Amino acid sequence: MKVLAIIGSPRKDGNTTILTNEVINILKKENIETEILNIGGKTISPCIACGKCFDMQNKQCIQTEDIVNECILKMENSDAILIASPTYFANVSTEVKALIDRAGMVAKANGDMLKRKIGAAIVAERRGGAIQVFNAINAFFLINQMIVSGSSYWNLGIGMAKGDVKNDEEGLSTMRTLAQNILWLLKKIK
Numbered sequence: 001m002k003v004l005a006i007i008g009s010p011r012k013d014g015n016t017t018i019l020t021n022e023v024i025n026i027l028k029k030e031n032i033e034t035e036i037l038n039i040g041g042k043t044i045s046p047c048i049a050c051g052k053c054f055d056m057q058n059k060q061c062i063q064t065e066d067i068v069n070e071c072i073l074k075m076e077n078s079d080a081i082l083i084a085s086p087t088y089f090a091n092v093s094t095e096v097k098a099l100i101d102r103a104g105m106v107a108k109a110n111g112d113m114l115k116r117k118i119g120a121a122i123v124a125e126r127r128g129g130a131i132q133v134f135n136a137i138n139a140f141f142l143i144n145q146m147i148v149s150g151s152s153y154w155n156l157g158i159g160m161a162k163g164d165v166k167n168d169e170e171g172l173s174t175m176r177t178l179a180q181n182i183l184w185l186l187k188k189i190k
């Protein structure tokens with residue numbers, strides 16, 4: 001069983017990463033194979049609505065110059081996919097938006113190739129807007145027929161400066177419960 005975490009914050013070791021690590025560390029302790037892929041700060045082209053993924057049907061995007069095709073390949077080879085984003089003006093980061101548009105289109109063009117994988121959103125915010133981010137990421141999972149994992153609260157943590165989220169005990173606890181739910185689901189789909 002493999003869990004892939006894609007982190008879409010350009011701030012290295014920031015709050016989004018801290019929240020993601022809280023989940024990943026528990027999965028690792030249970031001997032689940034994990035991989036973290038940082039897309040934050042990378043130049044990722046937007047979907048250009050060319051429809052070529054529907055012509056090619058090769059599980060890849062026609063745009064090959066950035067990290068998206070690598071992400072899609074890693075998503076295909078994982079049982080659970082975490083997508084973590086900071087809240088930027090009540091939305092996902094630009095990198096995450098470009099990824100979900102292009103990976104989402106490729107997945108649709110290839111018979112919902114991510115279906116029945118587990119999906120979980122992780123969101124960092126200062127004060128407001130995280131629910132929209134949570135919804136945007138979950139919308140990507142749900143339209144791909146993925147099984148979405150929740151927690152005891154929506155999967156978010158609060159903090160502004162780098163590391164602030166460490167003071168959000170409820171947010172961290174939400175991540176630990178999320179990890180337990182992912183573990184439970186992994187056993188079910190095994």
Ligand SMILES: Cc1cc2nc3c(=O)[nH]c(=O)nc-3n(C[C@H](O)[C@H](O)[C@H](O)COP(=O)(O)O)c2cc1C
Pocket residue numbers: 009010011013014015016017086087088089090091124125126127128129130158159160161162163
């Ligand atoms: C461009 C930008 C827009 C932001 N917009 C919001 C927002 O709408 N709501 C909010 O609560 N925080 C907002 N923030 C704050 C970040 O979401 C917050 O600092 C978060 O912890 C950053 O995560 P990171 O440390 O992983 O980068 C914004 C930050 C930036 C840089």
